[in-house]
Amino acid sequence: MAVYKLKKPKVIEAITFNEFLEIGRKTPGNETREFPWYFQFNGYPVTHENDKCYLIPTNYDVLKFTSEDVLVIEENGEIYPCKIDVFKEHYESVI
Numbered sequence: 001m002a003v004y005k006l007k008k009p010k011v012i013e014a015i016t017f018n019e020f021l022e023i024g025r026k027t028p029g030n031e032t033r034e035f036p037w038y039f040q041f042n043g044y045p046v047t048h049e050n051d052k053c054y055l056i057p058t059n060y061d062v063l064k065f066t067s068e069d070v071l072v073i074e075e076n077g078e079i080y081p082c083k084i085d086v087f088k089e090h091y092e093s094v095i
Contacts, residue, residue, distance in 0.1 A: 010075075011075065011094065012072050012073060012074055012075070012091070013072075013073040014070040014071060014072050014073065014082075014087065014091070015070065015071050015073070016067075016070055016071075017065065017066065017067040017069065017070075017071075018067070020041070020054070020065070020071055021035065021036065023039075023041065024036030024039045024041075024046070027039040027040070034051070035048055035051050036048065041056075041079065042073065042077050042079055043077065044056065044057050044058075044079055045057060049064065052066055052067060053065065053066050054066075056071070056079060056080065056081055058078070058079065058080045059078060060080075063080060063081050064081065065081040066081075068083060068084060069081040069082060069083055069084060069087075070082055070084055070087050072087070
């Protein structure tokens with residue numbers, strides 16, 4: 001087995017569950033009550049599963065996004081949830 005390292009560091013954006021909720025609340029035409037039910041994020045249709053979970057369609061599967069995750073936004077616009085502890089282990093802030 002060979003071991004590889006990325007040649008170039010990968011820079012991504014990430015948002016918390018609460019930041020995500022605020023984006024959904026501000027989406028025009030979205031009836032929110034307390035939690036947005038359905039909205040588009042980066043061109044992906046996001047749906048409310050329950051008040052603690054959203055369903056995020058990715059290029060691989062529909063994944064659950066909860067307050068225990070951050071939403072990773074790749075340079076190409078692809079999004080996916082990542083557990084906070086895993087995220088902190090692999091990424092550091094550049095700002």
